[in-house]
Amino acid sequence: MKDKKHKIWNKGITRRKMLKTMATAAGTAIGAGAFSGFPMVWAQKLKDVKLLHVGSPYSIPAEIAKQATKDLGFEIESQALASDVLQTRVLTQAKTVDIADLSYVVWPRVIPRGVCQGIEISKIKEWNNMVPIFTQGKNADGSPSSMEGSAPYKLMYLEKPDARKTVKKQTDYALSVPTIYNADTLGIRPDLINRPIEKWSELFNPEFRGKAGLIDYPGVGIMDSAMAIESMGKHKYADKGNMTREEIDLTVGYLKKLKAQGHWRAFWTHFDESVNLMASGEVIIQSMWSPAVTAVRARGIPCVYQPLKEGYRAWGNSLGIMKHLSGLKLEAAYEYLNWYLSGWYGGFIARQGYYSAVPSTAKKFLTSDEWNYWYEGKPAQNDILDPYGKAQEKAGHVRDGGSFWERMGKIACWNAVMKEDRYLTKKWNEFVAS
DSSP: OOGGGGSOOOOSOOHHHHHHHHHHHHHHHHHTTOOOSHHHHHHHHHTTOEEEEEEOTTTOOHHHHHHHHHHHSSEEEEEEOOHHHHHHHHHHOGGGOSEEEEETTTHHHHGGGTOEEOEEGGGOTTGGGSOHHHHTSBOTTSOBOOOSBSOGGGGTEESSTTOSSEESSOOSEESOEEEEEEEEOEEEOHHHHOSOOOSGGGGGOGGGTTSEEEESOHHHHHHHHHHHHHHHTSOOOSOTTSOOHHHHHHHHHHHHHHHHTTOEEEEEOSHHHHHHHHHHTSOSEEEOOHHHHHHHHTTTOOOEEEOOTTOEEEEEEEEEEETTOOHHHHHHHHHHHHHHHSSHHHHHHHTTTOEESOHHHHGGGSOHHHHHHHTTOOOOSSOEEOTTSOEEEOTTOOOTTOSHHHHHTTEEEEOOOOTTHHHHHHHHHHHHHO
């Protein structure tokens, strides 16, 4: 990686530069008798600040904390936890966390507990450069982004710092700061299908009986299934991310029918399972994640993350500041959030196929070829490398789905935890066991 990619790209004197410079100079100033005033007390203590960032493995690889610590001058410690453990930690041991890195799926359960504090939008430097899906609920062309499921815009704003519910209008306070997100679709083996796949309904096509796969996670598997059912014209859901009991029964009933016919080859729960099923040819169409498709192709096996007429199912994560932070630790938390949006993180996750909430800063940490490939949908001029320098796509390849807005501008729904989640889980388990 080029040295220039490690620079902080904000021009002029920023709070981050000021705090870091003051921390470096504090010892000398005190020794010379220059110590006086509250700001210098903060500067002296800055180097001793430690923030604990707790999140999921896909959102906080160890490299993130290392780079942030290097750039900021105070320590960032990260802990990656399984989703259920993470949620429990934030809800029941809130004071053991400083920065909560949560999926938008989880936030509706966290907000009423009052364990996080509202974020002052005026302190987030790149707020106005953020993708409008998050801040305005709109796509780049001004058209409304989907509000089905846990759409980020619905969970963005608070009326006041200690509010325990969000509001559907722009205010001075945010619940959290968006970071990593993507648009999901179906993975296919084009060499074993040998014809165009254009609609979600293909997931249920009898042609693929015994060769179809579905993710065994109720909240996601049910939404992929709903996309297919809508595509077939069987039912129109008011909100695929918040089904009624009747809609859950309808959807699960259809899945059971398909299972009785031998349609499903497998229900996968882990990343590697989805890769192996597709690579072996046991499954040729299934729920899939973008990096899993790349992993199949890395074995020299054709695999496509197929754009579909009805659009994508999206997901995203964001960072929240825990309620107990105050004083210097709170200031440090704001600096950390600003660092997150300043570009290094955005460049790192782009090489995994994920998007940054502020693409303009991520661009500064990508080569022109990387930017054109990951965000513009143009053919790669050179082999595309992952964050660790390993080749993952060959020169000439075009990213499945095309450009950023060709993907994110076609969101049909967002991952969510439904109000009838317990009922859904019960019915889903019955389906898998049937």
